[in-house]
Amino acid sequence: MDDPLIRDPHGGMPRLLAIMRALRDPEHGCPWDVEQTFATIAPYTIEEAYEVADAIEREAWDELRGELGDLLFQSVFHAQIASERGLFDFDDVAKAIADKMLARHPHVFGSESNAKSAEQQVQDWEAVKAAERAEKAETGVLGGVAKGLPALTRAVKLQNRAARVGFDWPATDEVIDKVVEEAQELREATDPAHQAEEFGDLLFVVANLARHLQIDPEEALRAANAKFERRFGFIEAGLEARGKRPEDSDLAEMDALWNAAKLAEKSAPDEKTD
Structure with a gap:
């Protein structure tokens, strides 16, 4: 060219x-x-x-x-x-x-006052988006939540929409009870299709629990992934020091190294661990 x-x-x-x-x-x-x-x-x-x-x-x-x-x-x-x-x-x-x-920020580009809290701005933003959905004939409470979002993120968005019209557990303890209930239903499921359904229900309720605790489930899972990688790296390093690879070891030995990794993290200053 x-x-x-x-x-x-x-x-x-x-x-x-x-x-x-x-x-x-x-x-x-x-x-x-x-x-x-x-x-x-x-x-x-x-x-x-x-x-x-x-x-x-x-x-x-x-x-x-x-x-x-x-x-x-x-x-x-x-x-x-x-x-x-x-x-x-x-x-x-x-x-x-x-x-x-421009349309969503009338307090900046229009005649509305910008003397409002961030929380009030979020409420105003949602009201504008609701009006936009109505113009697109997305009249249902759950309309317009993108299907291409990560599943956990979309679950939280769907739950937030439902909560705005009162469809929500009033207390976190009730959500935890539902997590236990769904876990038991998964335990009792026998065929693969039923297990997959119950597992999905469990994940959905766990996402709801994250919402009640004001935790981003995607962020929390990313942190858990990073922790797993870090600790498994400790296992690999420990085995290498013994002249081994993970495939040469067994669960008992690797579990002992895992616990050693947890102990080392808890002993480190300013380290947040479970």
Whole structure:
């Protein structure tokens, strides 16, 4: 491609859009990029969003710059496919989000006072979104909760919607009792389909418990994953010091090392453990 904009390091957003058009060019573009569709790109979009979150969690600010670029490129990719189909283009995408922000922030861009708490702003935001859903004929309480969200996150959003109209347990203890009940039903399930159903019910109630405790279940599970990786790494290091690999060990030995890892973490200053 001989477009000078593509080679301009200061070309900014127009440069990125030009690169995307070149990649999708049916004759001279990249065969892989040309073959992609909304559906095939969607999993990469989700993956890039998680990589942004991961960089933030690790406070890897140099990496964050690149990850945000990767996520932006996903928006550009989808917009280019839409443009080719005559649906909309990137300018339409930018206009849509700009218009939405203006509409949802009348206390900043309109005549409303901005002397309100963050909690009141959340309530106002939800009221605006409810009105937007009504315009889209999404009149049900649960309408508009994206099906592509991570399942635990979507469970919490569905439960929050239901709670706003009074469909919720009044006390956390009642949710815990329901967790115990669902665990028992899972124990009693016999065939695989029933087990899968009961397991889903258990996860759904656990998500509700997280909501009552004001815990982000995705964040909590990520922390648990990180803890498992850290402690299993301790097991591997301990076995390596004995000239072993995990496959050369047994559960008793690895469990002893696991407990040693827990003890070491609890003994470390400023370390939060279970």
